[in-house]
Amino acid sequence: MTDAPVKNLVTASGPEPAPEPASSSRAPRRKARTRPAKEPKRKITWDRIKAQRVLLLMAVPLLMYQILFKYVPVYGWAIAFQDYKPGRGNIWNQEWVGFENFVDLFTGVNGERFRRVVVNTLGQSVLTLVVGTLGAIVLALLLNEVKNAPFKRIMQNITYMPHFLSWVIVASLASVALSLPSSGGFINQGLMNLGIVQEPILFLTEPNHFWGIVAGTSLWKELGWNTILYLAAITAIDPSLYEAAEVDGAGRYRKMWNITLPGIRPTIVVLLIINSGWILSTNFELPYFLGNGLISETAETIDVFVLRYGYQLGNYSLAVVAGIFKTVVAIILVGSANMAAKRLNQETLV
Amino acid sequence: MSSTLAPKSLERSAASPRRRRHKWTTERIIFTTLNTSFLVLLGALMLYPLLNTLAISLNDGMDAVRGGIGIWPRVFSLKNYEVVLNMDSIYQAFIMSVLKTVVVVATNLLFTSMLAYALSRKEFIFRRPITLIFVLTLYFDAGLIPNYLLIKDLGMLNSFQAYWVPTIISAFNLIILRTYMKSIPEEITESARIDGAGEFRTWWQIIMPLCKPVLAVVGLFVAVGSWNAWLDTLLYNSGDPALTTLQYELQKLLASSMNAGANSGNSAANAASVGAGGQLTTPIALRSAITMVAAVPILLVYPFLQKHFVSGLMIGSVKG
């Protein structure tokens, strides 16, 4: 990433796309806002604080509130440095062990396995995120092209319905769908009817298929739900842009590519940055319910591992250690994503 | 969130008007047909799980165990719903769930949007540090026990406050709202200020109406989250039957239906008397009925919010 001169032309956090160098300005520019190229560094002075007292009044009490409810309880992380036994009473009444729990997790008897579950978590998560984001954008664009309002509404409502089924039910449906035709496996049935395969595939016995199965199942469940935000973003695009484009003879795909997508780009970017931090916090149920001994090498994720070796064994410290690990990774990832977005002159989180 | 501006696209399309006008209708017909077919297919795929769950919920429990039910019940029965709806606590739990959801949505939208407004203001000097503090909370969880002790020390155990006070700000929604607000042209706030409006009035009377679509979405997110939550009931309010919620009660019922089939090893309860007949529920059938009862009320929220998904709001405001 080079520090392109472009950077000086737009605000670092502004939602505008990077402007093209050349400009034959038949485009409607009446909404163009020319913002200062870069926010000037502002000194915090009493005068400024006083001038902004109302904004401060809006923000500071809520900030205090957030610190009380989210940051104060973080003292609970002390458990990570203890041999925590609930029976010993409160959290300060425990035996301190330093970084022993961390060392144990990364290099102990299960160290190799922990590294593998981190890889599985990343694999499942990145695939789910990519497939899910692309799917949601495509569906949003397609829905946006529907001119029949009732049909559009109905489709929106139908596609978001699977979100309301629990993962247990979805996992169970997926498991049936992927089974042998005699057990109701319609995917195998379809593949065989189409002549793609001769013999049914036992999908859930193949380690190589599992990440795809997780991504596919999540797509099925969350596609419509993930589309909602993009649809809301599309509503805010100025219709006159489309009108002007039509006057210019732009077709459907050109408008999608050149108006709709850039219009929702800030949303896409912000969601991607936020999600980048959740990459280690995957869905727990799918690997738990669909995983089995034959495919555990690709199925087991951090959360499943923590359940087996943490909660189920009463080893709370391990669970907290894993939580801290995920937080640290999340902050690194989000920070990097945010910085990358800033370099590319995209919307940023902070 | 969304730019109202896309200069380069227009420039490009203006530069190369390749598409020929008279092909427009044909293309449109083809596209619409393809698009509609695709969406209908997709819709069928998405509708299937819910219809399947509905069919199982309307099926005799003993028969449902055999599996293989599609979108139509094989042996029709209302027994599963009878069990769920006859549950003593369910109506009160339903009312509590609605009340809780309404209060959480209202407080959340109010406080989150107010903060988002402040953080969307470029000149606000503490914008970045405050945003950072909120963003970080997306990525860590302090753990159940410290959270519980906090609620306890604040005297909010077994109280309605435990449902909404800890959740008046959602960092995720804050970012969504702030991003959207940042895309609102500054001229609007500037002209408001010239008219003598203070920050509160600008937020409430100028910005909020412009944010309707995104407020609808955030409202939906919060409503669904609050409706589906049961951990707060378990941890903070399970000691007071008046504060129980629908999801929590359904969750317990589900456990007891599982139990009815499976505890025989120990207690030998009820196991021998099956041959006597009588329609019985089974975990799989009851789980489906429970899912429907829990999901349908919240599924109905989205259609009501859709009317806010109207484009061009902002334009009208700028022009007017």
Place this chain on the structure above:
Amino acid sequence: MSAGLVACTSDSDPDDGPSKPVVIPEGDLADKSGTLTPSNPTTLTTWITTASQAPAADNKITKLLKDQLGVTLEYEIVTPDNVDQKIGVMLAGGQYPDLVGTTDLKMRLLEGGALLRLDDMLATGDYPNLATHVEDDIKKMSYSGEEVDPGLYIFPNYNRFYGEVTGGTYYGPAFWIQKRVLEDAGWPDLNNMTLERYFQLIADYKEKNPETEGAPTVGFEVLASTGREWGMTNPPALLAGSPNNGGVIVDDSNNAQIYADKDIAKDFYKVLNEQYAAGLVDRESFTLTFDQYVAKLATGAVLGMHDQGWDFQTATDSLRSAGKDQYTYVPLMPVYDGAEPWYADRPVMNTNQGFGISVSSKQPEKAMKFLDLMLSEPWQKVLSWGIEGEDYQVGDDGMFTRTDEQRANARDLTWRASNRLEALLDVLPKHNGQFTDGNAYSPDDQPAEFFATLTDYDRNVMEQYGKKTWLEFMNPQPENPKYYPAWNITLSDDANQVNQQLTDANVQNLPKIIAGDPADFEASWNAYVDTIKKIDVKVYEDAINAGIQERLANW
């Protein structure tokens, strides 16, 4: 019920202000000591871990408690799925209800200091039913560790037996086989069963009947779904004639050893591997969720499997309600040459479950009295059978019977909410076995009830084998060893971790061994044994052995 006896015991509750005259109702259900009376109402807060549901507001037993004892129970019910989280915060908060009912988490409550030591109260002699209940097993029931004072803290809820153990259904582990297979084979002799004969029966039948109601017939299903891996891992010990001790076999000198990597295991998985190759074992076995597993059994297509009876009860119920008795199962006990089958064991008491009284309780005597009264025979009958004339009848011979309608009611979740105190009963100490009048503790253990619900098909199956109950198909149950069972020994964190590693090694390797090419069997088996060698098995075995020695010394 009319108020009868009037006693003037003003010392019953000094906290309740000016004492009213105590009115004790007539009848068996009243508290003759006058501690719990309608004239002096008591509210007990009750925390229960159970999957059973809370009573409805109109519950008739709730009303009976109020009328007879003046007791109102305020329930806080937490299901087993949620209890880990709830117990953690409850201990952190340090406030507990009067009565604390636990399942399997006694240790955490105990070590967290939530429970009251009950020995001194018991010694007062005011609680005769409880005293009798714990008399013979006090050592087994008491805590003997070092975290808190040793002593009695809870009253175990199940399997402290009075009189004879009755009941005709078998809920334990077995190799199950469909009745139609036996019928087709001309009711073969089931004694001295071996794996070879078991699979031969299945193979012969499958050969003749490749389809069952349109679906392919499945020879043998391996139960391996998450949390139920024991369906796949437990058979070697049973085949070797050892009772269910979990992952270990305990020899005559009380020395425990894992068997997963031993020859008895290898022999079993070799047979499964061969049968898998022969197409007898379901190819889908290892990918089925538990729901799918039950569904498959409920279609009637599965000829046999290893499982515990309670686990697939839903499938059995479904088949019976559809009138398809020929698809239900008979338990078989294959063993290796020279081994005596020990599949069925005597029901064991789980001393980690039951009611205790919390340290926060302001009325421990009343709470204790309540538990004591609930354990009396009259109340036990009310709790387990219901109200005489409404929920059951008493015959001329004094035996309790039920009509079909009463049986159906007892299966109905809605009815039970209004007519049973299921959640409470689940955790209360029980009069398992028989009452002094000869009736069984619960309808399901009552022999007459068992026979009344047998279908003609099942009667015929029993006649063919000259048996009267399903239990008689199993081995006679010898006295359990003193330490038994090893699977509920409380382990240290390290030992638990090793145990989990062993389970994981099984789950990851056994399916590959079973489903692999028979030519690769030796190689896959060796890889599995190598995996186990890398695990510090000794930590686990030592912990089990220490537990056994501790029990031998203290029980």
